[in-house]
Amino acid sequence: MYNMSMKSPNRHEPMPVKYWSRAGLMITDGCDAACASCYLRCTPGRGRWMTVETAVGIWIGLARLSPHGCRVHVTGGEPFLDWQRLIDILHAAAGEGLHAESVETNGGWAIDDAIIRDRLAALDAAGMEKLAISADPFHQAFIPIERVRRLAATTEEVLGPDRVRVRWRDWLDTGVDIQTLSPQERDTVFTEWIAAGRDRINGRAAEVLSHMLPLKSPETFAGQTCREALPRSRHVHIGPEGIVTPGVCAGLSIGRVVAPWEDSVRNLWNEFRENFADRPILGRLVEKGPTALLPLAQEQGLAVPQLEHGFASKCHLCWVMRNALAGTGKFADELAPMSVYTE
Ligand code: SF4
Numbered sequence: 001m002y003n004m005s006m007k008s009p010n011r012h013e014p015m016p017v018k019y020w021s022r023a024g025l026m027i028t029d030g031c032d033a034a035c036a037s038c039y040l041r042c043t044p045g046r047g048r049w050m051t052v053e054t055a056v057g058i059w060i061g062l063a064r065l066s067p068h069g070c071r072v073h074v075t076g077g078e079p080f081l082d083w084q085r086l087i088d089i090l091h092a093a094a095g096e097g098l099h100a101e102s103v104e105t106n107g108g109w110a111i112d113d114a115i116i117r118d119r120l121a122a123l124d125a126a127g128m129e130k131l132a133i134s135a136d137p138f139h140q141a142f143i144p145i146e147r148v149r150r151l152a153a154t155t156e157e158v159l160g161p162d163r164v165r166v167r168w169r170d171w172l173d174t175g176v177d178i179q180t181l182s183p184q185e186r187d188t189v190f191t192e193w194i195a196a197g198r199d200r201i202n203g204r205a206a207e208v209l210s211h212m213l214p215l216k217s218p219e220t221f222a223g224q225t226c227r228e229a230l231p232r233s234r235h236v237h238i239g240p241e242g243i244v245t246p247g248v249c250a251g252l253s254i255g256r257v258v259a260p261w262e263d264s265v266r267n268l269w270n271e272f273r274e275n276f277a278d279r280p281i282l283g284r285l286v287e288k289g290p291t292a293l294l295p296l297a298q299e300q301g302l303a304v305p306q307l308e309h310g311f312a313s314k315c316h317l318c319w320v321m322r323n324a325l326a327g328t329g330k331f332a333d334e335l336a337p338m339s340v341y342t343e
């Protein structure tokens with residue numbers, strides 16, 4: 001059980017590691033899209049899934065980690081690719097008194113009104129609070145925009161406007177159908193969109209979109225630590241293999257949870273709290289930020305051609321350095337899952 005002695009002896013002194021009070025349960029890394037912005041590099045070729053027992057076990061473990069519980073959203077990949085499993089997970093969680101804050105989808109399954117209404121009724125009965133729909137030019141290169149518009153409109157009608165979130169609503173309202181544009185016109189839309197700064201330049205976004213942004217030297221990011229994004233973040237994602245990622249720092253691993261889940265979640269959080277500063281990658285990121293990975297790469301004798309071109313952001317720099325370090329195979333405990341580093 002949670003031990004009060006874990007708290008700082010001085011109540012005015014903040015704990016160095018926050019409880020995970022918001023989590024994304026990524027029940028699969030399979031997807032019917034392969035968005036240019038996908039920091040997980042999901043693709044139709046993949047498809048690892050959590051079992052119902054694993055998903056609910058991890059969910060219970062998260063809920064019991066702190067006295068304040070944990071708000072969980074169910075995500076992927078695309079969780080609707082295995083509808084039966086998704087609804088089974090939500091029902092099993094509801095049986096434990098747990099309800100999803102939201103379920104995220106790209107809306108590719110919303111091919112007609114009857115399917116949408118059936119599924120919304122089932123999601124509602126299973127206690128889902130909100131449906132979160134992804135919509136931007138990168139998603140719409142794969143998912144027809146009319147499906148997303150239909151899903152958003154029907155969800156508003158059935159569940160009410162407060163129970164649907166479209167990220168990004170302004171994209172749906174533009175009237176652009178990216179699938180009808182020429183490659184040049186599409187690139188123009190992508191460039192304008194990425195310049196708005198809504199996407200993290202990590203994973204596939206780093207590989208295929210970063211050249212559309214102004215690039216800066218690594219020194220630009222000196223001193224930008226990741227303390228807030230790592231130990232002081234309350235937000236984690238947990239993938240189909242049980243790997244716990246801080247926030248949306250895809251490809252970074254705090255560790256892996258295994259059965260028995262409740263003990264494992266608590267033990268992992270405790271370990272992280274005790275030794276994050278000593279970890280070769282995470283410790284450097286927390287203390288100094290991604291520029292601290294440059295000397296580590298040099299020690300490993302790694303050539304990083306991108307250094308000559310520069311970086312779109314601190315996270316882009318982080319991604320490039322981690323990608324190079326992951327290739328050595330020496331940091332597999334912290335640079336995982338490897339699927340994030342390979343197409
Ligand atoms: S961003 Fe979402 S919809 Fe796009 S490939 Fe990744 S998981 Fe799939």
Ligand code: SF4
Pocket residue numbers: 202225226229248249250252285290314315318319
């Ligand atoms: S620089 Fe790296 S660790 Fe820091 S917030 Fe960005 S992706 Fe996360």
